[in-house]
Amino acid sequence: MSLCKAAHGTIPVMSQTHADYRLSQLDQLEAESIHIFREVAAEFEKPVLMFSGGKDSIVMLRLAEKAFYPAKIPFPVLQVDTGLDFPEVLETRDRWVNRLGVNLVVASIDDAIASGVVIDDGKTSRNRMQIGTLLNAIEENGFTAAFGGGRRDEEKARAKERVYSHRDEFGQWDPKNQRPELWSLYNGRLHEGEHMRIFPISNWTELDVWDYIGREGIEIPDIYFSHQRRVFVRDGMLMSETPLNPMRDGEVAEERTVRFRTCGDITLTGCVESTASTIDEIIEEIAVAKLTERGATRGDDRFSEAAMEDRKKEGYF
Amino acid sequence: MADTTGATKGTNMDLLRFATAGSVDDGKSTLIGRLLLDSKSIFEDQLEAVEATSTSKGYDYTDLALLTDGLRSEREQGITIDVAYRYFATPNRKFIIADTPGHVQYTRNMVTGASTADLGLVLVDARQGLTEQSRRHAVILSLLRVPHLVLAVNKMDLVDFSEEIYEKIHAEFTQFATKLNIPDLEVIPISALNGDNVVNRSENMDWYSGPTLMHHLEHVHVASDRDLIDARFPVQFVIRPKSDEFHDYRGYAGQVAGGVLKPGDEVVVLPSGMTSKISKIDLFDQEIPEAFPPMSVTVHLEDDVDVSRGDMIARVKNAPEPRQDIDAMVCWMTTTPLKPRQKLAIKHTTRTGRALVKDIQYRLDVNTLHRDQETKELGVNEIGRVQLRTTVPLLSDPYSKNRATGSFILIDEATGVTVGAGMING
Numbered sequence A: 001m002s003l004c005k006a007a008h009g010t011i012p013v014m015s016q017t018h019a020d021y022r023l024s025q026l027d028q029l030e031a032e033s034i035h036i037f038r039e040v041a042a043e044f045e046k047p048v049l050m051f052s053g054g055k056d057s058i059v060m061l062r063l064a065e066k067a068f069y070p071a072k073i074p075f076p077v078l079q080v081d082t083g084l085d086f087p088e089v090l091e092t093r094d095r096w097v098n099r100l101g102v103n104l105v106v107a108s109i110d111d112a113i114a115s116g117v118v119i120d121d122g123k124t125s126r127n128r129m130q131i132g133t134l135l136n137a138i139e140e141n142g143f144t145a146a147f148g149g150g151r152r153d154e155e156k157a158r159a160k161e162r163v164y165s166h167r168d169e170f171g172q173w174d175p176k177n178q179r180p181e182l183w184s185l186y187n188g189r190l191h192e193g194e195h196m197r198i199f200p201i202s203n204w205t206e207l208d209v210w211d212y213i214g215r216e217g218i219e220i221p222d223i224y225f226s227h228q229r230r231v232f233v234r235d236g237m238l239m240s241e242t243p244l245n246p247m248r249d250g251e252v253a254e255e256r257t258v259r260f261r262t263c264g265d266i267t268l269t270g271c272v273e274s275t276a277s278t279i280d281e282i283i284e285e286i287a288v289a290k291l292t293e294r295g296a297t298r299g300d301d302r303f304s305e306a307a308m309e310d311r312k313k314e315g316y317f
Numbered sequence B: 001m002a003d004t005t006g007a008t009k010g011t012n013m014d015l016l017r018f019a020t021a022g023s024v025d026d027g028k029s030t031l032i033g034r035l036l037l038d039s040k041s042i043f044e045d046q047l048e049a050v051e052a053t054s055t056s057k058g059y060d061y062t063d064l065a066l067l068t069d070g071l072r073s074e075r076e077q078g079i080t081i082d083v084a085y086r087y088f089a090t091p092n093r094k095f096i097i098a099d100t101p102g103h104v105q106y107t108r109n110m111v112t113g114a115s116t117a118d119l120g121l122v123l124v125d126a127r128q129g130l131t132e133q134s135r136r137h138a139v140i141l142s143l144l145r146v147p148h149l150v151l152a153v154n155k156m157d158l159v160d161f162s163e164e165i166y167e168k169i170h171a172e173f174t175q176f177a178t179k180l181n182i183p184d185l186e187v188i189p190i191s192a193l194n195g196d197n198v199v200n201r202s203e204n205m206d207w208y209s210g211p212t213l214m215h216h217l218e219h220v221h222v223a224s225d226r227d228l229i230d231a232r233f234p235v236q237f238v239i240r241p242k243s244d245e246f247h248d249y250r251g252y253a254g255q256v257a258g259g260v261l262k263p264g265d266e267v268v269v270l271p272s273g274m275t276s277k278i279s280k281i282d283l284f285d286q287e288i289p290e291a292f293p294p295m296s297v298t299v300h301l302e303d304d305v306d307v308s309r310g311d312m313i314a315r316v317k318n319a320p321e322p323r324q325d326i327d328a329m330v331c332w333m334t335t336t337p338l339k340p341r342q343k344l345a346i347k348h349t350t351r352t353g354r355a356l357v358k359d360i361q362y363r364l365d366v367n368t369l370h371r372d373q374e375t376k377e378l379g380v381n382e383i384g385r386v387q388l389r390t391t392v393p394l395l396s397d398p399y400s401k402n403r404a405t406g407s408f409i410l411i412d413e414a415t416g417v418t419v420g421a422g423m424i425n426g
């Protein structure tokens, strides 16, 4: 097939000829995800795309762009501002939002604390406080469907979740009582006050996400690529030196060559030592990685075997 | 992960979706754990967590089922409750695994996992042979038209790797399978726990000369399972940009459900029956020469005909007959039984409507395949032949011809829950 000029850079439209009418697995995943986006846009009154600025949510934005092109994405984008986001991530977010002309809704944890929606008792992590902030934003705006970039390969509680994941009026997930989900016939029925979480990239792996970013030639935050950064070791993870995350006694910062595998809260997201500075090098690195992306670099998932399940039940992304 | 890919490989691999099936404790989750482990798709932190849990529970060996049993209650009870989706890849193929529960109470979750599978992997415990549940699952897989089936005779280590036992189960299953629709069957003796014939060939079963499970999964041919003859395009969404640049753009977005669509094709829009020609097909910002399943594309027509969500675009000389009287096999998934006169919501392709149960012709006994015409209702996890009358015409094909246009779900209008899965006869 011919080469074409895509939004960013030159990419092959489809890598193979269609003599045998086969789609590569990546094209099949893309087609499935686009189908889900369109289904939700058609059936829900008020969808929203939850956007963290990380690679998965960028892939989601790209898929939404493709699903409705040349029309604009027919729903807004929602970000929970933890006050602990990487500045590079926010910059990338703004560029994407501007380019696509989508409406950005920011729900800030600080505002939620100020208005008493969530309570900062000094013990609850910001990561947990995201849950209340998010649920409040969904309720206040009357969103009936919220797209998330969760992938089933990330974590074993996520591996159990449906593409359309039903939430009751308290925003809770009931993992033992999920609706059957057959073929690609999604059931979006809701009662007043309930909403649906939608996971269009459920079947993508970390490697698929990278393959896709490489193929599409799309922009992601620089922190995914190798760079010099002052870091210190905490709980076996390399954490960024930043005033947002004061160092404790005995912790010393030094400059290392690192990159991030996930983008979360700056106080909980560790980086890995890496010289991978291109997508291909990242793919090579992941192919031989010995730890999962969350196990390696996410403080929020390391507390217990059921850390993710418990947060998800309460209404986490 | 070893056998994985570079950028170019990943974008060219094909895809096999498979689902496990079989009775409780036959070793489905253990087998998936073993497949992931031996194909080096397990990360150190995942394995360490599972080893630690096994030790703390006082097990003699690492319980590989813990790799997929991701819910707290599953780990507590040592059973699978809901489908877990797992992923791994070998150089030429990516695998999406649905590890389903064996417990009869959770059959609906098994059906969920199997509905999209290209291959069903039924496990039996070599000590017990076929059980009612293994038969039920084989029947469900055949009704769902999962085109490839593997019977894995598991726990061979507990029967001294006996060829005789394998042969007996093989024969018994083949006998049962003649009554089902199973186009492709492979029977493999394994030990999920120890890994015999899973990825590596067993040294304990010289008498077996067939493929290992992994070899079979890597080589089974799935590309020809789709219908490339009968063009079917259910319209999902109408794209109207309402911008100056694309002022007159009007495209019909959807996923090709069958056949090949090309610009210039003479098409009919159902149910209205209006005809037109495809003027172009878009994939994002590109015009493409043809579209086929399962591509998500945007189709444009030459004439300004009325097309909206729920309509179907098909070829003029090859279109489904719009139908309100539906004859289907229904798998019932909730505790309140399905009865004649009941009203439900129905979703078929991108169409939604209501359906009235006119008759329950028979209930299928999954053990004997006997058609019970006395019982005029379907209990939870039961399967039967049902006649429905729908408020909107369905633009359907027999499920045996097309899984996408032959399937529907039934929704309880009060609770909003999916309560039935239907496969249209024809």
Ligand SMILES: Nc1nc2c(ncn2[C@@H]2O[C@H](COP(=O)(O)OP(=O)(O)OP(=O)(O)O)[C@@H](O)[C@H]2O)c(=O)[nH]1
Residues within 6 Å of the ligand: B022, B023, B024, B025, B026, B027, B028, B029, B030, B031, B063, B064, B065, B078, B079, B080, B081, B100, B101, B102, B103, B154, B155, B156, B157, B158, B190, B191, B192, B193, B194
């Ligand atoms: N000796 C032996 N034990 C096995 C083998 N395969 C599985 N087991 C054991 O059988 C028990 C049940 O295994 P699971 O993998 O949880 O069974 P399952 O089929 O997933 O069960 P459900 O998902 O609840 O239906 C566990 O204790 C396993 O360790 C095998 O090949 N040999």
Ligand SMILES: [Mg+2]
Residues within 6 Å of the ligand: B028, B029, B030, B065, B079, B080, B099, B100, B101, B102
């Ligand atoms: Mg299991």
